[in-house]
Amino acid sequence: xxxxxxxxxxxxxxxxxxxxxxYHLKHTLFKGGWSPTIQRExxxxxxxxxxxxxxxxxxxxxxxxxxxxxxILREEPAWLLEIVAGAVEPGExxxxxAIRESMEEAGCAIQEIQLIREFYTTPxxxxxxxxxxYGRVDTSNVGGIHGLDHEDExxxxxxxxxxxxxxxxEQGKIISGIPIIAIQWLYIHRDEIRAxxxxxx
Numbered sequence: 001x002x003x004x005x006x007x008x009x010x011x012x013x014x015x016x017x018x019x020x021x022x023y024h025l026k027h028t029l030f031k032g033g034w035s036p037t038i039q040r041e042x043x044x045x046x047x048x049x050x051x052x053x054x055x056x057x058x059x060x061x062x063x064x065x066x067x068x069x070x071x072i073l074r075e076e077p078a079w080l081l082e083i084v085a086g087a088v089e090p091g092e093x094x095x096x097x098a099i100r101e102s103m104e105e106a107g108c109a110i111q112e113i114q115l116i117r118e119f120y121t122t123p124x125x126x127x128x129x130x131x132x133x134y135g136r137v138d139t140s141n142v143g144g145i146h147g148l149d150h151e152d153e154x155x156x157x158x159x160x161x162x163x164x165x166x167x168x169x170e171q172g173k174i175i176s177g178i179p180i181i182a183i184q185w186l187y188i189h190r191d192e193i194r195a196x197x198x199x200x201x
Contacts, residue, residue: 004028008037019044045128050085051098052116052132052182053108055139056197060159061186062106062142063179067154076175081168083179084108094131102135106157107146110135116185121177132182136197162190 005027014020021042026035053062063081071078086101088094095113102108116132139159147153160168168174169183186193191201 002028013041041125043126043128045087045126047088047094048085048121048128048130049088049094049097049101050083050130050132050178050182051102051110051113051135052083052179052186053102053106053110053135053137053139054162054186054193055137055159056190056194056199058139058159059162059194060139060142061162061165061183062108062137062139063158063160063165064105064146065156065158066147068176071175080176081174081179082176083182085178095133098131098133098135102137104148105146105153105155106142107144108135108137108139108142110137112136116182130178132178132185134182134186134193136193162186 005025007023007025009024011022012019013022021044023040023042024037025040026037029035054060062084064084065079065081067078068080069078071080084098084101084105086097086105088097092100095115098113099110102110112135114134116134118129118131121128121130142159143157145155146157147155165174165183166187169180174180174183195201
């Protein structure tokens, strides 16, 4: 089967910090032939980066907490526990963004960095493509309030033991998808990372 799609019409509905586009398109069907013309809105977001900051010596994860407008429609508080993340600016690589955002949002200098995985976050309606990294850091002086004033960032930073972070995830206190993926990855690879850092397990 040849998988194809055809864009028949595209309109920019809104252009601001993000962009919303309206598409009329059709695509081939698994049973053969083509779909009727369908209409979809697409939330346009450039490439993004998230980085799991972890100190294998102290066995601590850097967690950030900040207000998220996407969480205001539910009863739970709109302040979410997350990991450092940000958008790729023109001329930047994903790795450069991970290093920059780690300093801006958490005051952390990355000692070594590793790409975990790249994936779409919500392809049902958004174009965001995310590069998820592991960054080794020293958490001995991590903490406080961080973020850029001109981006209205108000970010509380803390270093939390892995066992505590994992329990927070299991208890439903971490409800954002990207940190859940990152913590599960660390659960799988933690012993290897710590052994490579010279920890006698």
